[in-house]
Amino acid sequence: APGSRAVLSLSSSSSGPVSAAGPPLTGFVCVLLLVCVSVASASLDVGNNETRRTAAAETAEDPHHPTNSTGLKKAFPVLALNYDYVRKPFEIALWILLALLMKLGFHIIPRVSNVVPESCLLIGVGLLVGGIIRAIREEAPVLNTELFFLYLLPPIILDAGYFLPIRAFTENMGTILVFAVVGTLWNAFFIGGMIFGVCQIEGAQLAGVDLLSCLLFGTIVSAVDPVAVLAVFEEIHINELLYILVFGESLLNDAVTVVLYHLFEEFSHAGTVTVADAFLGIACFFVVSLGGIMVGAIYGLLGAFTSRFTSHTRVIEPLFVFLYSYMAYLSAEVFHLSGIMSLIACGVTMRPYVEANVSHKSYTTIKYFMKMWSSVSETLIFIFLGVSTVAGPHAWNWTFVILTVVLCLVSRVLGVIGLTYIINKFRIVKLTKKDQFIMAYGGLRGAIAFSLGFLLTDDNEMKSMFLTAIITVIFFTVIVQGMTIRPLVELLAVKRKNESKGSINEEIHTQFLDHLLTGIEDVCGHYGHHHWKDKLNRFNKTYVKRWLIAGERSTEPQLISFYNKMEMKQAMMLVESGSAARPPTHASSVSMQNIQPRESARGRAIPSISKSREQEIRKVLRGHLQNTRQRLRSYSRHDLLVDPFEDHVSEVRFRKQRVEMERRMSHYLTVPANRQETPAVRKVCFEPEHRVYTYDDGESPRGRAAQPRPGPADGVSLVSESPPGLGARGPDQEQEDQLKLSRCLSDPGPNHNKEEEE
Amino acid sequence: MEALHYLCTHKIVTIDSSSLFSVSFEQIGILHNRFKQLSHNEETLLRENFSKIPDLECNPIRSQIIEAFFDRRNFRQNGEGTVEEIGFEEFLVTMSHFRPPTLNMSEHQREGVRRDKLRFLFNMHDTDNDGTITLEEYRHVVEELLSLSEAMEKDTAKSIADAAMLEVASISMGHMEPDEFYEGITFEHFLKLLNGFEIESRMYVRFLNMDTTTLCK
Numbered sequence: 001a002p003g004s005r006a007v008l009s010l011s012s013s014s015s016g017p018v019s020a021a022g023p024p025l026t027g028f029v030c031v032l033l034l035v036c037v038s039v040a041s042a043s044l045d046v047g048n049n050e051t052r053r054t055a056a057a058e059t060a061e062d063p064h065h066p067t068n069s070t071g072l073k074k075a076f077p078v079l080a081l082n083y084d085y086v087r088k089p090f091e092i093a094l095w096i097l098l099a100l101l102m103k104l105g106f107h108i109i110p111r112v113s114n115v116v117p118e119s120c121l122l123i124g125v126g127l128l129v130g131g132i133i134r135a136i137r138e139e140a141p142v143l144n145t146e147l148f149f150l151y152l153l154p155p156i157i158l159d160a161g162y163f164l165p166i167r168a169f170t171e172n173m174g175t176i177l178v179f180a181v182v183g184t185l186w187n188a189f190f191i192g193g194m195i196f197g198v199c200q201i202e203g204a205q206l207a208g209v210d211l212l213s214c215l216l217f218g219t220i221v222s223a224v225d226p227v228a229v230l231a232v233f234e235e236i237h238i239n240e241l242l243y244i245l246v247f248g249e250s251l252l253n254d255a256v257t258v259v260l261y262h263l264f265e266e267f268s269h270a271g272t273v274t275v276a277d278a279f280l281g282i283a284c285f286f287v288v289s290l291g292g293i294m295v296g297a298i299y300g301l302l303g304a305f306t307s308r309f310t311s312h313t314r315v316i317e318p319l320f321v322f323l324y325s326y327m328a329y330l331s332a333e334v335f336h337l338s339g340i341m342s343l344i345a346c347g348v349t350m351r352p353y354v355e356a357n358v359s360h361k362s363y364t365t366i367k368y369f370m371k372m373w374s375s376v377s378e379t380l381i382f383i384f385l386g387v388s389t390v391a392g393p394h395a396w397n398w399t400f401v402i403l404t405v406v407l408c409l410v411s412r413v414l415g416v417i418g419l420t421y422i423i424n425k426f427r428i429v430k431l432t433k434k435d436q437f438i439m440a441y442g443g444l445r446g447a448i449a450f451s452l453g454f455l456l457t458d459d460n461e462m463k464s465m466f467l468t469a470i471i472t473v474i475f476f477t478v479i480v481q482g483m484t485i486r487p488l489v490e491l492l493a494v495k496r497k498n499e500s501k502g503s504i505n506e507e508i509h510t511q512f513l514d515h516l517l518t519g520i521e522d523v524c525g526h527y528g529h530h531h532w533k534d535k536l537n538r539f540n541k542t543y544v545k546r547w548l549i550a551g552e553r554s555t556e557p558q559l560i561s562f563y564n565k566m567e568m569k570q571a572m573m574l575v576e577s578g579s580a581a582r583p584p585t586h587a588s589s590v591s592m593q594n595i596q597p598r599e600s601a602r603g604r605a606i607p608s609i610s611k612s613r614e615q616e617i618r619k620v621l622r623g624h625l626q627n628t629r630q631r632l633r634s635y636s637r638h639d640l641l642v643d644p645f646e647d648h649v650s651e652v653r654f655r656k657q658r659v660e661m662e663r664r665m666s667h668y669l670t671v672p673a674n675r676q677e678t679p680a681v682r683k684v685c686f687e688p689e690h691r692v693y694t695y696d697d698g699e700s701p702r703g704r705a706a707q708p709r710p711g712p713a714d715g716v717s718l719v720s721e722s723p724p725g726l727g728a729r730g731p732d733q734e735q736e737d738q739l740k741l742s743r744c745l746s747d748p749g750p751n752h753n754k755e756e757e758e
Numbered sequence: 759m760e761a762l763h764y765l766c767t768h769k770i771v772t773i774d775s776s777s778l779f780s781v782s783f784e785q786i787g788i789l790h791n792r793f794k795q796l797s798h799n800e801e802t803l804l805r806e807n808f809s810k811i812p813d814l815e816c817n818p819i820r821s822q823i824i825e826a827f828f829d830r831r832n833f834r835q836n837g838e839g840t841v842e843e844i845g846f847e848e849f850l851v852t853m854s855h856f857r858p859p860t861l862n863m864s865e866h867q868r869e870g871v872r873r874d875k876l877r878f879l880f881n882m883h884d885t886d887n888d889g890t891i892t893l894e895e896y897r898h899v900v901e902e903l904l905s906l907s908e909a910m911e912k913d914t915a916k917s918i919a920d921a922a923m924l925e926v927a928s929i930s931m932g933h934m935e936p937d938e939f940y941e942g943i944t945f946e947h948f949l950k951l952l953n954g955f956e957i958e959s960r961m962y963v964r965f966l967n968m969d970t971t972t973l974c975k
Contacts, residue, residue: 428858429959498954504922505951509879511903512819513961516882519823520856520963522813525792528964531813538816557904563918 095141099379117482119231119382123475126386133387140391143384148451149339152377154329156227157340158322159374160251161347168244170533175423175431176245179439180252183415184222188260190411191404192218198403209462216264217466220453221408221473223257225446226250226340228474231378232444232482239495242435246442254340255289261452262336292338296345299328303346304353304548311550317362318369321354353548356561360568381447388450389471395464404469405476408445416440434492441485444477445470507562789853793846802843803827818906822882822899827852831881838887858962871958873949879957880948890942893923926951 083090099122106113106121113121133140169176192215199209229250233243263281303324310317325346332342355363416439424430431439453470456463518534521527796811797803808814808824817823828844830837832852841848855878859871883891883899897919904915927940930947943951 428962428964503925504918505925506955508900508903508918508922509952509955512879512899513957515817515819515903516823516879517856517961517963519814519817519820520853522811522817523792523796523808523823523827524789524853524963525795526963530963534816559900559904559918560914563914563921566921 096376096380099383100376102383103375103379115483117232117235117486119228119378120479120482122379122382123386123389123478126383126388127390128386129383130387130390134390140387141384142391143381143388143447143451143454145451145455148381148384148447149333150330152381153227153448154326154339154343155370155373155377156230156381157251157329157343158325158347159370160226160230160247161344162321162325162351162370164344164348165240165244166348168240169248172241172244172248175427176248176252178419178423179245179249179416181256183249183419184224184253184256185260186415186418187222187408187411188215188219188256190218190414191222191407192216194407194411195400195403198399202399210268212264212268213462216261216268216456217462217469219257219260219264220449220466221404221445221470222411223253223445223449224250224443225448227378227381227448228444228446228478228482229442231382231446232478232485233442236486236489237497238438238489239497241429242438242442242494243497245435246439251340251344252289255285255292255338257448257452258336258338259285259288265456288336288338289341291335292332292341293345295332295335295337296328296342296347297349299324299331299342300346300349301548303350304357307350307354307357308548308550310357314359314362317358318365321350321366322369324350353545356549356556385447385450385474389475392467392471393464394468396468397465400465401469401472405473408473408477412443413440416443434494437492438485438489438494441481441488444481445474446478447474450474504563504566507559511559786850789850790846793849802845803849804843816906818904819902822902825885826878826882829881831887832878853963856961856963858964859958868958875957875961876949876952877945879961880945888942890944891948892942893919896923896943 102122102125103118106118130140192211195217196209196211196214199214224246226247229247233246259281263277263284267277303320306320306324307317310320325343328346329339329343332339354366358366416436420431420436420439449470450467453463453467456466514530514534518530521531793803796807798807805824805828808827814820814823825840826832827849828840828842830839830841832855833848834851844852855875857871859868880891881887883895885895885898897916900919900922901915923940923943926943926947930943930950931940
């Protein structure tokens with residue numbers, strides 16, 4: 001097959017220039033490769049025909065030359081080509097790889113990525129590729145519904161649902177629901193009705209569009225799309241309230257969309273909708289949404305329960321999270337319930353318990369895999385959208401398309417204004433005009449609308465016209481609104497996201513305030529918001545947590561978990577900054593001794609977090625330090641020609657780092673290292689070149705440096721005196737802690753120190 | 759009408775028709791009923807009346823909430839110390855700290871409301887009324903918050919409070935010599951600390967939609 005050979009030759013020849021080329025050349029090569037793979041996939045049909053023909057020819061030959069074929073022996077093929085065998089996975093992998101290379105390329109070119117949001121660029125690439133494929137007159141891969149709904153959409157929704165800010169979401173739940181349900185209904189009926197009206201007035205061209213089709217179209221085009229909203233809003237960093245309002249609406253309107261879509265599609269065949277059907281539709285809505293949530297919650301609880309027992313098999317923990325969530329989505333889809341709501345409910349339910357149960361490494365794995373999958377999905381969706389645009393059947397009708405775009409905007413604006421007016425009567429923190437504008441402007445349509453349009457049965461003769469209009473709306477909202485929303489946000493000075501790191505004070509006061517307000521409500525005798533939230537928390541603590549969280553963590557109050565998480569984060573940060581030998585920028589010289597009351601300074605008892613936690617943190621730090629040490633040592637052992645001078649310097653540097661880290665650690669962790677108050681005097685000894693050094697593990701550096709000190713040529717003579725801070729607490733602590741199962745200890749890390757045990 | 763009558767006869771309020779006859783009147787009536795219920799139809803409330811509220815028992819900071827009602831610093835009359843019993847007026851004034859924010863507040867008004875509410879919180883923490891929250895007082899706060907959870911090591915509360923104090927000191931003072939001592943959190947430091955907390959939109963009880971500025975003459 002010629003196409004596949006072209007792929008091979010190009011990939012071998014391009015590996016050279018790619019490494020040396022700048023971004024534009026990379027991009028060009030990527031596009032070329034994309035084209036070739038699509039040509040390859042397309043031409044394989046041709047290729048298959050050829051092989052079939054040759055096979056047929058051979059079988060035809062055989063009866064003619066039976067004796068000859070047994071005599072002649074084919075030479076043993078040293079190199080054979082069998083592209084068919086790997087065709088499907090090869091193409092999928094190549095598509096994904098090239099899509100990601102595109103994404104990489106955009107970020108290397110800073111000028112473009114500041115102006116144009118990523119989603120637009122990806123659609124552009126998709127259009128380009130689609131155009132090239134069309135020019136070669138081949139079949140392009142289309143974003144078909146199954147691929148989208150079963151494989152591309154769930155990772156994005158799971159990522160969004162798992163990391164949903166719960167507090168903001170529940171506080172604004174009423175507003176979000178009103179916008180999702182009433183807003184979408186308004187949009188669907190307004191757009192559908194107006195289009196029907198205009199079509200009746202218009203010429204004979206559009207008269208064939210009946211009311212139900214129009215309403216169906218209205219439903220498809222009215223739903224705000226979570227993928228597009230995420231893609232655009234992620235880059236502009238607006239405040240949490242607006243983000244959660246628009247994004248929450250885009251998630252929850254899935255139930256409405258599902259119900260309306262099925263309702264109208266069923267009855268567009270039947271022709272009429274009766275009042276009874278309308279009531280059934282309303283009942284269906286409740287079933288779909290509540291059923292979806294229930295399915296999700298069940299799977300979430302199952303996942304949480306499973307994670308309770310995974311302490312011995314840490315490596316498969318992340319898989320449970322992903323599989324249970326995916327099962328929740330698929331199970332909901334089986335019954336035509338809302339898969340998106342099920343996925344959200346599963347993630348939200350599972351998260352607090354899973355996070356309490358899994359190890360730190362699994363937590364990081366879950367987080368990064370989710371982000372990774374959702375990023376890949378998003379990229380692929382936008383590229384495919386572009387490709388499908390070029391490929392798909394189109395029926396352009398100026399009136400219809402322009403009308404659709406205008407109506408979408410108008411109905412969104414009217415809907416937001418009207419609903420906000422009503423909602424503000426019930427909200428304490430009212431929505432200002434700026435908020436309303438951003439909400440109206442942020443109502444983007446995306447790939448869900450496209451896929452639903454694609455799903456329309458082919459006997460609907462308006463299908464191509466609908467698809468064209470849908471694609472135009474999507475392009476308009478994503479490109480025009482997506483590009484202009486960032487300058488508008490800056491122009492209107494909309495409040496941005498508060499990039500505050502976790503603060504222990506804020507956490508203390510958040511909890512304090514919760515309890516205070518609950519208490520005040522009790523004094524007033526008014527069973528409000530806080531009262532019920534408090535009751536739910538207590539129920540959660542007494543019953544649910546016991547079942548779903550393993551071991552001692554089940555009774556751990558939230559404040560303590562928060563504090564421990566923060567200390568862990570600080571330790572990680574110290575480790576990272578320590579290896580870069582750069583002091584953190586927010587260093588202030590305030591340390592523990594500044595706040596302890598003077599009288600007790602002498603006989604101060606060293607406070608501690610729970611011993612297992614403290615040990616965990618120390619092990620992280622110590623493990624890292626030892627990693628560095630082992631790395632240094634391996635250099636000196638294998639490479640005997642290494643300059644011992646250099647070896648010694650790096651050892652010394654390592655020791656300096658360690659001292660520095662201990663000092664910093666006692667600043668930021670409130671668990672001070674066991675050391676004396678006077679700062680260490682730091683001296684370094686440079687030995688002459690011909691000595692080779694070997695170090696033992698626990699050797700005191702002071703003993704080392706006390707060895708001969710001949711006058712080195714450079715004259716600098718410093719001896720490092722670091723007090724044995726970390727190591728000193730080691731031996732007896734270990735005995736105690738062998739009894740306690742720390743999460744970190746049970747992780748089989750790559751470096752097996754003798755303290756780490758199952 | 760009884761509440762209004764009560765308020766007038768005790769010369770607590772001068773009727774300002776524009777504000778008092780709006781939404782707030784009904785809520786004053788509700789609160790008055792609640793007052794009567796808690797005090798068993800007496801004129802004043804004692805601490806025992808509060809302790810008897812069943813829902814408050816599960817609240818970890820129960821004693822601090824009750825103390826806040828009897829703290830004269832919250833009566834907006836620049837008083838100090840505590841009282842043993844309170845009347846309806848004081849009850850109402852303490853409750854007024856939990857008003858929800860109104861829509862069209864100027865930046866100055868918003869700042870005033872924030873200071874007001876943060877002052878209330880500050881008073882709750884600063885039990886000896888010396889103008890600063892010392893380490894001991896802050897430790898007490900954290901201990902109270904964690905008081906209802908079982909099997910907790912006492913030192914954990916201390917470390918959390920210490921870490922929090924360290925954070926305040928870092929934010930407020932920036933740089934300190936090793937022999938300097940940080941006395942405690944003053945009100946200004948407290949304001950700075952909770953600057954991003956948006957307390958004016960968070961510290962309210964939903965139905966207390968009243969404007970009590972006319973009450974305190």
